[in-house]
Amino acid sequence: MPRATKRSQTKDAPSSLESYREKRDFSRTPEPAPEPVPAADGPLRFLVQKHAARRLHYDFRLELDGVLKSWSVPKGPALDPNEKRLAVMVEDHPMDYGSFEGVIPKGEYGAGQVIVWDNGAYSPDEGGPLSFHDPAEAEERMRADLAAGKLSITLRGVKLKGSWTLVKIQRAENEWLLIKHRDIAADGERDILDEDRSVLSGLSIADLKSGRLPDRLAWSDLALRPRDAPRAKKAALPEKLAPMLAESAEAPFSHPDWFFEPKLDGVRVMALIRDGQVKLLTRSGLDVTEQYPELIDNLAAQPASSLVLDGEVVALDGDGRPSFELLQQRINLVRQADVRRAQSEVPVLYYAFDVLHLDGYDLTSTPLEARKQYLARALLPGGRILLLDHFEQEGEAAYQGARQHGLEGVVAKRRTSAYEPGKRSPNWLKIKVTHSEEFVVAGFSEGQGNRSNTFGALLLGQYDGEGRLIYCGNVGSGFDDRMLADIRAQLDRIARKTSPFHESPDAKGVTWVTPKLIAEVKFANWTQEGRLRAPVFLRLRDDKQPSDITVRALAEQPAPDLAPAELENDAGDVLEQLASKRDKFLLKVDGQKISLTNLDKELWPKLGRRRGLTKRDLLTYLARVSPYLLPHLRDRPLTLVRYPNGIEGGFFYQRHSEVQPGFVDKIQLYSSHNESDTEHLICNNLPTLLWLGQLAVLELHTWYSRVDPEPDAHGLSTDFAGSKEQIERSLLNYPDFIVFDLDPYIYSGKEAKGDEPELNRKAFNRTCQVALWLKDVLDSLSLSSFLKTTGKTGLHVYVPILRQLDYPAARAACETIERFVLQAHPKDVTMEWSVDKRPGKVFLDHNQNVRGKTLASLYSPRAIPEAAVSMPLRWDELGDVYPTDFTILTGPERLDSTGDLWAHILDAKHDLHSLLGAAGE
Secondary structure (H helix, E strand, C coil): CCCCCCCCCCCCCCHHHHHHHHCCCCCCCCCCCCCCCCCCCCCEEEEEEEEECCCEEEEEEEEECCEEEEEEECCCCCCCCCCCEEEEEEEEEEHHHHHCCEEECCCCCCCEEEEEEEEEEEEECCCCCCCCCCHHHHHHHHHHHHHHCEEEEEEEECCCEEEEEEEECCCCCCEEEEEECCCCCCCCCCCHHHCCCCCCCCCCHHHHHHCCCCCCCCHHHCCCCHHHCCCCEECCCCCCCCCCEEEECCCCCCCCCEEEEEECCCEEEEEEEECCEEEEEECCCCECHHHCHHHHHHHHCCCCCEEEEEEEEECECCCCCECHHHHCCCCCCCCHHHHHHHHHHCCCEEEEEEEEEECCEECCCCCHHHHHHHHHHHCCCECCEEECCCEECCHHHHHHHHHHCCCCEEEEEECCCCCCCCCEEEEEEEEECCCEEEEEEEEEECCCHHHCCCCCCEEEEEECCCCCEEEEEEECCCCCHHHHHHHHHHHHHCEECCCCCCCCCCCCCEEEECCCCEEEEECCEECCCCCEECCEEEEECCCCCHHHCECCCCCCCCCCCCCHHHHHHHHHHHHHHHCCCCCCEEEEECCEEEEECCCCCEEECCECCECCEEHHHHHHHHHHHHHHHHHHHCCCEEEEEECCCCCCCCCEEECCCCCCCCCCEEEEEEECCCCEEEEEEECCCHHHHHHHHHCCEEEEEECCCCCCCCCCCCCCECCCCCCHHHHHHEHHHCCCEEEEEEEEECCCCCCCCCCCCCCCHHHHHHHHHHHHHHHHHHHHCCCCCEEEECCCCCEEEEEEECCCCCHHHHHHHHHHHHHHHHHHCCCCEECCCCHHHCCCEEEECHHHCCCCCCEECCCCECCCCCCEECCEECHHHCCCCCHHHCECCCHHHHHHHHCCCCCCHHHHCECCHHHHHHHCC
16 A cells, blocks of 8 residues: 655664564554654653554653653553553654554554554653753753653643653563652542543544544644744743733624633733742733732642743632632732631632743744643643633534523634734634623712612713723612712712713713723613613722723624524525425525526426426425535535526536626636636525526536635635636635546446446446545545545545645646556556546546536535435445435435534545655655
């Protein structure tokens, strides 16, 4: 089988790797051969591989002197210090083994499946000090400890954290014990081995056994050290760092490009740590280190030479919910006696959600997604320090969870965003369960009745962009008697004669005050005049400055991906309307109106006992599968195949329509064939899909490239028109897939002379076998592959790739892979361009990988009498299904039971640079 990378055996590799080299045949095993490695730079790294060989075990490996010192741990590591796990020292492994995941073939040493179960950085800790910042010092200490037969190390992994020891025992030369030291990471109740997935690929041993394969990654590419972080900069620990702030959003949303965190009701605090010394700063830069002494020891014990955390200090009520009212008892305390008393009565926790500096590197420019990975490894949770969990993509579920648990709401954060100190950014959005904001108190009205000695309402405002205080309304509810008295006493101390508002409200009996107090108020919404509707006072805020209270328009939320749950509601309404017996009517969908006509026109003729299928049947099918179909059409130019008089009445190809409704998206792109710009339709919504059905578009053919740069094509041009050079520089010249089109030229014997082969079982069975041969090659290259029927005679295999390669490069990669299949099976496979040379074989057509060429979309109907549709398959279904099993009548039932097997195809992309490099050797 082909190898994805070809590594030379070199005499410059460490001599201790000879035993490793002698045990392996690198022409057969995908394991890396030894290579020279540079000196350690940055913290030393460790990893644990889960290895299903003859017996399942865990391989514990430590970077030292250019190799991985390795121990086989049969029972795996344990967090319980009372568990002493046997660790058998084995041969040194090359550094590149640190990222190896895959299948070692039968007959080879260690045959079986391997995943990277955990990895991270480590430092010797014997005697107390850590050496994460000094690899030379760390290696010198490790050499001495290894020679002495006792290692004490601190791990910063995803699963393994804190201090551990490896102790050599006398029973045998290579036998050691792996033991967890007693610290805050020790846990006698938790079985860490239950967490069975790879920290690299997310795959389990069971996944590898089922055929799913991870990308091949280089050990040097793994961001385990801060110096490896994207856009990290070497820098001293800052003295101060203002926190990044979130804009407000109206409603929850879900989106794959965003993370979602619970919004905690506490005080924002930056933790600055250098060599065990801790400083805590509020968002305004106030030093509050002495106010929260119970946090200091746990923060000082964090395993880093220098560290900056962003997080929230919270106090929990009796139900375990963050309570700002409780926390207020801790805010602004100065006397140590008061702090100690409050500490025992209202203890606090620190939830860390971001890391901005680590081991001498500034990470503020590093994308959030990478910062989260560093935080998960670097933070040692325990005691009063916790890691704040986040949700990926499912923002609405996170919001509902926050509501159910009585939290404030969620904060949405764009996963690619940098950290912008001191800025309020649209890359962070806060979505509250109830509308609440902070306002400056600018005055109060006279109280009546039992409020005659306090006040009636507070007058509220916010500062605009020019520093002017803008009136926002009054709040008179939400106060108890003690609040009224306390607030009135504070108001009297800051009373003034003139209004602080830029334009004062028309109000009588008002006492103006200097705008120093900040009130948090919940409310129903804003009026058109910019006033609060149904406001209720919540509390005064002491943790913010009046100048921070600014007028903020709601941030524009990202357009959500087409979610099946939302689309199903619209589709259900469409289906109710299509159940009407009328031959024409005005369809209402998603706020749009579509004129439907000739609904009873037959598009597919009667076949056997099945009735003829009509335009109504087509529209019904499109509506039913729209939650699954639309995401695969989204942002891709279309080629439409129209059959206005049914499949027996002729057809024509079309890229656009003379008259298009306003809801139809379209783009201009340069056509080399026409030597001019042409218009193409894009189907991004349900109204467009149904409008195409009304036009009797029976087949939807999509490009393999799309116009949206997210998430892997930033930097490519979005200008598709004007010239060949423009489109070749653009997104549309970089496909999301390599496409393999398997077309059988095996005839049934019933075809008329000159006709293409018709669908027959012998031909399809042969095509299934060729597809499995192709999959063997793709597996050997660690390339994930997605399979579907064409809806006619053949099969399509899609390999998702990062948009780094243009169409010619993708076509070359496809041709290279197909030639491996051809060389192994020349009697059954052909790549001949001449049709005369194809009969009796399955044709592999790499020439489909050309800009502008299209294949029938997933779930597209096909213009054949059976009304079959292109349907995704599981690989283990080959041989058990037939293309005509899936039609516009039966396809929706299939989806009801399987869901969309290609739902996450764009999440399975691979980097093909290494593959093309190997092909050129």
